[in-house]
Amino acid sequence: TQISEIYISQAAAKIDVDFDYDGPLMKTEVPGPRSRELMKQLNGIQNAEAVHFFCNYEESRGNYLVDVDGNRMLDLYSQISSIPIGYSHPSLIKLLQQPQNLSTFINRPALGILPPENFAERLKESLLSVAPKGLPQVITMSCGSCSNENAFKAIFMWYRNKERGHNNVTKEELESCMINQPPGCPDYAMLSFMGGFHGRTLGCLATTHSKAIHKLDIPSLDWPIAPFPRLKYPLEDFVKENQQEEARCLEEVEDLIVKYRKKKKIVAGIIVEPIQSEGGDNHASDDFFRKLRDIARKHGCAFLVDEVQTGGGCTGKFWAHEHWGLDDPADVVTFSKKMMTGGFFHKEEFRPNAPYRIFNTWLGDPSKNLMLAEVIKVIKREDLLNNATHAGKALLTGLLDLQARYPHLISRVRGRGTFCSFDTPNDATRNKLITIARNKGVVLGGCGDRSIRFRPTLIFKDHHAHLFLNIFSDILANFK
């Protein structure tokens, strides 16, 4: 069987090479004339100022995104980290072409009441096959924000049930909740971190603290916000300072829980990203997260890990928090983006105690579960987690080298797997670098106020890293 495995693996690799392009190919500036024309058209219908350019997805393949002006770019941003195995993957095309799958795409059910025959089976072969250890329950949702919103709700219900100690809900609770008042709507809170991003709907937004533009003018909730460690790089030169910084943040977490309880606002849960992504790719040590988990348990708060951007394999493990080596698993883990469907895993004790408590019309989409099952097969067959570790090492090594050569342009190089980033001196330089890179055939994304983040697909290989590094090295050499 070992021989046939090797054979399969090589065949698979061959398919991959076949469907990917062999490099960027630029014909115009980006956005080109056709993109600009379409931007104008779209801007008549909605504010289109965030549009980078328009794409030809039919021609996009593997790691390469093709635009409407015929430019082909190496995509290291992959639709804000949401394309798992590259564009137009042959396995997904095949899936769509199978007549037995048609129904799944056109008959979208209300999953909570009328699921398709294979619903549980498909959850098992997709999401549950990669469930974080200790989290055997899963609920699907349509997007990342809904995943976090509903995870909050599951946590609030769990906390209230724990507080009640029995299953009897009072008449007063049932009546007061209808008019948004306690005790039916208790004064619970989620503790979040400055710099965190957990979505943009009102509940999520109360835990999001990435950029002012995300929050300005939207009413919010008085929920506690702790500082997130601001580590100094290179890490090996600032061991003690960074330990102190992490200890300071953890102390503040405990203080906030106590302080808010004193004013009768109960912290029911703590939400954290393994790597703060939108907020600037801020890392903390595995030790920090283990201690945070301990604090959550000590104070009876649920520990919610938001893996919407970090999950799906790009850090070299399927879930970034698996790097931490937690003794006691997280209580709830949310996902979306590369997972194609939103949702959350949770421990048994967070299971809603009645039907319709965590519910909406669609509860996700079986067509996304179908595609995810195929994506996970490809990840396993092509060993893409190890690939992320390997290609990530090539990328990080190259970035460290560029940092050594261009310290005035690149600093704080950091990353796990291909989930890498670096800082530039300021916002203007960062944006200029992204624009130049795009015109040289590389799509990059920014985050925070002056970082560049790498979010390639899982089929990003060493040779793509080298290709990028060569192009970017030239850019830096000529940067004025």
Next chain:
Amino acid sequence: TQISEIYISQAAAKIDVDFDYDGPLMKTEVPGPRSRELMKQLNGIQNAEAVHFFCNYEESRGNYLVDVDGNRMLDLYSQISSIPIGYSHPSLIKLLQQPQNLSTFINRPALGILPPENFAERLKESLLSVAPKGLPQVITMSCGSCSNENAFKAIFMWYRNKERGHNNVTKEELESCMINQPPGCPDYAMLSFMGGFHGRTLGCLATTHSKAIHKLDIPSLDWPIAPFPRLKYPLEDFVKENQQEEARCLEEVEDLIVKYRKKKKIVAGIIVEPIQSEGGDNHASDDFFRKLRDIARKHGCAFLVDEVQTGGGCTGKFWAHEHWGLDDPADVVTFSKKMMTGGFFHKEEFRPNAPYRIFNTWLGDPSKNLMLAEVIKVIKREDLLNNATHAGKALLTGLLDLQARYPHLISRVRGRGTFCSFDTPNDATRNKLITIARNKGVVLGGCGDRSIRFRPTLIFKDHHAHLFLNIFSDILANFK
């Protein structure tokens, strides 16, 4: 051209007849043995107590839902009102089989930054082709809750900009919003109605007041809640009482706006369903809504009409609020369900004044826009709005007849188009009727505490209405 139109119309009707089944066919009780087995299996993964039965969507066609035990049922609930043109519609199958559409299903973009070439064109041929008059702007979202959440945000931004009177945001606003505090996060509110349902994420949930189970244990916001008219039926016998009831509710709306402003909580908008659906199919007169619209304008509040359940044609107009004959259009109209994609239409003045203010990774899904464009073509080609009026009349007439014959079981028969409903004496009787009907081959849905609601697809015809009425008449005759 008139002759060819008739010809096309007949050809279309023929296709419809061909792909629909000719009646229910029952083999077991529902849920049958296979459904029960699958429920047990799913319940190991998540709370599956809300599941009615498991479905064979491959075999489901037109108005008929087939379950995993081979039972074929006339579906008058259509996945909580979310299947527009029936199961496995030939036009949608054809769409999926066209090779040029494959990419749209497997390469899901981040629409706000990297839209596909045909994005604006597709919005024009789908959503904008049915846009409510006076609302030329549209933004897509993944589901109903996200649609309302983002509509609230657009309203809050609009209100704040109006209040500012200029475009200069202060440093204090930018800093305070990062920690959830005013003035950056102003103390704004949406006014909602008791009995309304607008979704289950935290912002939406603060405006939802349908059932306690939807809200219990979830922290909320102190936002004003007005009474919704409780009309007496038959309407023609209670003209004066109903007018008084509506006047009382409208007066309360104004009082609440004033009262909340006095305590520095500003009502930025009013949200209302044209027919309160989850809350029990509560109707109000067109006059009530016209006056409500006037009150919103008078107090400077945005007027948001939630058409998530009522939209898409089932009332006989594409949008239920088009029946009202508003002089000044609604400001914002949200949709989802039958529209296949979530989103909202709005007036120009509600357009976000900067990029990334209304934003998330996916902003909907082009594969849903593609299917919606086809659905709208079918609706127009097969004249399905008039069909909803016609079939709805057959249904309503029949229900009124049943009400006359079985007044102890059926009361308050009401409806617009096929969006019909009636009350039963109590919860237990309602649920028993639904169960019996299901075992006779008809899927019905409940709403409120004792109502049965009709939410058939748009291809529900007169003969389906008569088929249902015959079956239900027998059920009522034998009901003990």
